[in-house]
Amino acid sequence: MHAGYRRLRAGRRNEPGRIYLLTTVCFRRQPLFADWRCAQAAAAQVASPANWPDADLLCWVLMPDHWHGLVRLRDGGLLGKAMRQAKGAMARASNLARGRGGLVWEPGYHDRALRRNLDVLPAARYVITNPLRAGLVRRVGDYPYWDASWL
Numbered sequence: 001m002h003a004g005y006r007r008l009r010a011g012r013r014n015e016p017g018r019i020y021l022l023t024t025v026c027f028r029r030q031p032l033f034a035d036w037r038c039a040q041a042a043a044a045q046v047a048s049p050a051n052w053p054d055a056d057l058l059c060w061v062l063m064p065d066h067w068h069g070l071v072r073l074r075d076g077g078l079l080g081k082a083m084r085q086a087k088g089a090m091a092r093a094s095n096l097a098r099g100r101g102g103l104v105w106e107p108g109y110h111d112r113a114l115r116r117n118l119d120v121l122p123a124a125r126y127v128i129t130n131p132l133r134a135g136l137v138r139r140v141g142d143y144p145y146w147d148a149s150w151l
Contacts, residue, residue, distance in 0.1 A: 015113065016075045019058065021123045023068050023110045024087060027103040031064035032094060033145070041093035042067075043145045051089040055082040058120075059148035061130045068127045070120070083109050124148060 026032050033039040043062050045051055046069070054077030060069035067090070073079060091104035114120055131143035140146075 013113075014073060014078050014080075016073050016077060019070055019072045019114045019120055019123075020079060021068070021070055021112045021114060021127070022079075022083065023066060024083065024108075025066040025106050027106055029065050029106075032098075032104060033062055034064040035098060037097040038094040039064075039145050041097035042090040045089040045093045046086055047147055048089070051086045052082055053085055054078065057086075057149070059124045059127050059150070060146060061127050061143070062145040063130055063134065064136075068130060070114075070123055070127060079111060124150070 033042060039062055046057070046060055046062065046067070049057070052071065054074045056072045056074065058070040058072060060067065071079070071082060073082070087105050087109075094104050095101050114123055128140055128146050128148055131137050131146070132140055137143045
């Protein structure tokens with residue numbers, strides 16, 4: 001395991017009921033999901049509850065070179081396990097869609113535990129308005145690769 005990755009993992013805890021803001025980036029920050037075939041395949045996998053063991057995916061957005069999501073851990077849930085499952089499913093589907101293998105994601109992910117319920121709505125807005133801030137669309141609803149459980 002890479003030393004920087006070990007330091008990043010230091011102090012992480014899995015707290016049932018806690019909501020986490022998660023980010024993971026594509027391998028070498030390549031815009032793999034600019035290819036609509038890969039984006040559609042990955043989006044179908046990330047949206048599947050089967051790929052979030054012991055966690056509830058509250059909202060997410062798949063950008064050309066990264067993914068953001070809000071996840072609530074259930075009792076016994078492990079954030080690392082949930083991310084491995086989701087990233088693996090998205091990678092397999094993307095590679096199948098593009099007709100080749102290869103790395104899709106950088107190892108690891110970034111997480112931030114939301115401390116208060118008041119932090120959830122601003123974090124959800126941050127996630128779903130990412131395509132707008134990146135200049136990919138003029139309205140959030142015009143971007144096809146996102147979802148929120150509140151809708």
